[in-house]
Amino acid sequence: MKIYADNAATxxxxxTAIEAMLPCLDExxxxxxxxxxxxxRAKEVIExxxxxxxxxxxxxxxxxxxxxxxxxxxxxxILSAAAIGQKSGKRHIISSAIEHHAVLHTLNKxxxxxxxxxxxxxxxxxxxxxxxxxxAIREDTCLVTVMFxxxxxxxxxxxxxxGEICRARKVLFHTDAVQAVxxxxxxxxxxxxxxxxxxxxxxxxxxxxGFLYAKKGIRLSSLIEGGAQERGRRAGTENVAGIxxxxxxxxxxxxxxxxxxxRLTAIRNRLIEGLSEIPHSALNGDREKRLPSNVSxxxxxxxxxxxxxxxxxxxxxxxxxxxxxxxxxxxxxxLLAIGRVHDVAHGSLRLTPGExxxxxxxxxxxxxxxxxxxxLRSFSPVWRDLCSGKIxxxx
Amino acid sequence: xxxxxxKVMDHFRHPRNVGVIEDADGVGEVGNAKCGDIMKMYLxxxxxxxxxxxxxxxxxxxxxxxxxxxTELIKGKPVSEAMTLTNKAVAEALDGLPDYKMHCSVLAExxxxxALEDYYTRHPEKRGENAEASIED
Numbered sequence: 450m451k452i453y454a455d456n457a458a459t460x461x462x463x464x465t466a467i468e469a470m471l472p473c474l475d476e477x478x479x480x481x482x483x484x485x486x487x488x489x490r491a492k493e494v495i496e497x498x499x500x501x502x503x504x505x506x507x508x509x510x511x512x513x514x515x516x517x518x519x520x521x522x523x524x525x526x527i528l529s530a531a532a533i534g535q536k537s538g539k540r541h542i543i544s545s546a547i548e549h550h551a552v553l554h555t556l557n558k559x560x561x562x563x564x565x566x567x568x569x570x571x572x573x574x575x576x577x578x579x580x581x582x583x584x585a586i587r588e589d590t591c592l593v594t595v596m597f598x599x600x601x602x603x604x605x606x607x608x609x610x611x612g613e614i615c616r617a618r619k620v621l622f623h624t625d626a627v628q629a630v631x632x633x634x635x636x637x638x639x640x641x642x643x644x645x646x647x648x649x650x651x652x653x654x655x656x657x658x659g660f661l662y663a664k665k666g667i668r669l670s671s672l673i674e675g676g677a678q679e680r681g682r683r684a685g686t687e688n689v690a691g692i693x694x695x696x697x698x699x700x701x702x703x704x705x706x707x708x709x710x711x712r713l714t715a716i717r718n719r720l721i722e723g724l725s726e727i728p729h730s731a732l733n734g735d736r737e738k739r740l741p742s743n744v745s746x747x748x749x750x751x752x753x754x755x756x757x758x759x760x761x762x763x764x765x766x767x768x769x770x771x772x773x774x775x776x777x778x779x780x781x782x783x784l785l786a787i788g789r790v791h792d793v794a795h796g797s798l799r800l801t802p803g804e805x806x807x808x809x810x811x812x813x814x815x816x817x818x819x820x821x822x823x824x825l826r827s828f829s830p831v832w833r834d835l836c837s838g839k840i841x842x843x844x
Numbered sequence: 845x846x847x848x849x850x851k852v853m854d855h856f857r858h859p860r861n862v863g864v865i866e867d868a869d870g871v872g873e874v875g876n877a878k879c880g881d882i883m884k885m886y887l888x889x890x891x892x893x894x895x896x897x898x899x900x901x902x903x904x905x906x907x908x909x910x911x912x913x914x915t916e917l918i919k920g921k922p923v924s925e926a927m928t929l930t931n932k933a934v935a936e937a938l939d940g941l942p943d944y945k946m947h948c949s950v951l952a953e954x955x956x957x958x959a960l961e962d963y964y965t966r967h968p969e970k971r972g973e974n975a976e977a978s979i980e981d
Binding site for chain 2: 758
């Protein structure tokens with residue numbers, strides 16, 4: 450059996466997205482910047498995609514710029530807000546402890562340049578508290594950047610509340626919505642979002658393409674110089690095929706959003722129920738306010754990479770926040786931020802099934818995880834010490 | 845491209861000498877759960893020869909494979925020879941480890957060294973007999 454349960458890492462392109470892409474690799478071969486008709490056809494493809502995407506998130510087409518993906522969009526949004534803030538002496542940025550590294554590393558860079566960064570803590574369930582945001586906002590705060598939904602533990606932040614607070618205090622609000630767009634209803638006007646990052650390959654589009662929404666009036670700094678593409682805000686010949694596929698994939702995801710969410714929620718709930726039967730296991734993140742497809746667990750006494758390799762042997766593709774899977778010595782900053790100690794965070798598993806996962810596959814996954822956890826515990830000295838009472842169970 | 849060599853995967857999937865020796869002559873434990881790797885080695889020694897060895901490991905694929913390979917390399921060997929086992933020998937026997945996983949082979953070497961030290965602590969008279977081999981320490 451082959452089961453792909455790592456859709457938060459990337460998704461398979463949908464047939465519709467591939468179909469939208471193909472003509473752009475073939476007959477629509479012009480450069481969108483060229484004035485002859487071949488070029489203008491390519492330009493039309495891009496502008497149609499821009500309109501469609503803008504409509505879906507309730508923005509104006511001029512507010513959408515295409516990027517190489519979510520990381521670029523995050524970088525550009527944050528660096529642009531910093532440049533705007535700097536002009537009026539505002540050098541304070543607020544974010545959360547569980548952001549993606551595309552956000553955190555950009556903030557580190559700004560910190561070295563003299564910006565002050567406040568990372569809001571998340572509480573046990575992985576949520577930030579709007580009250581703490583209110584308290585953190587200062588006269589010199591130029592940006593609040595909080596992710597829409599977390600990639601590891603799936604928690605969905607109170608985006609509308611955050612947006613309202615920022616709007617009232619006249620502070621720019623950016624959200625990394627890479628895990629949300631295509632999976633949750635996203636309305637930039639209703640949620641008072643000033644900037645938003647998205648990535649196509651998270652909703653069945655192609656890898657290497659994404660977009661940044663920036664509300665009219667926000668002056669974006671270009672990360673890439675060298676041309677007038679994207680109205681001077683992102684140089685380089687556009688990824689025409691990727692952009693066409695992104696719009697097609699997003700339209701399809703939105704058309705099926707309710708049905709997919711219902712199916713994924715049922716799959717997720719069954720997985721959570723089944724895996725909770727494993728002794729000394731714990732769900733990471735909020736039980737209710739989480740992405741329909743996200744299942745994240747910690748198992749005591751085992752290490753995540755071994756778990757992933759053995760699940761792979763059983764045909765299951767999954768992910769972990771253990772140190773060994775990240776190439777560093779520390780486990781995921783997200784798991785540590787929600788209060789998981791190192792020992793427990795090393796034994797984490799993230800399953801993000803797709804809507805086409807069958808009930809039979811769900812049961813197979815539950816059994817496989819149970820078997821592998823039990824097997825790894827059978828020769829784990831940590832588990833032995835936990836069972837003998839030499840060390841205390843944490844979860 | 846695979847993360848690990850076939851040899852690593854073989855020892856990871858089918859670890860040799862897994863378990864506990866209740867009446868071990870030497871036990872060594874290294875690493876800590878905070879870092880994500882713990883290895884425990886149990887040795888049975890008769891007449892200065894390692895007659896049996898078992899291990900328990902909490903850790904990643906290469907940690908389990910390194911433990912398994914290390915036990916294979918010292919099983920049936922004289923204590924003096926086991927004392928000279930290096931992490932490099934463990935990694936080479938596994939057809940190499942990724943750079944950032946080399947510490948797993950270091951842990952395997954240290955676990956065995958600790959188990960042998962435990963044996964010497966219990967039998968101080970044996971240390972003199974194998975002094976030559978432990979000079980490197």
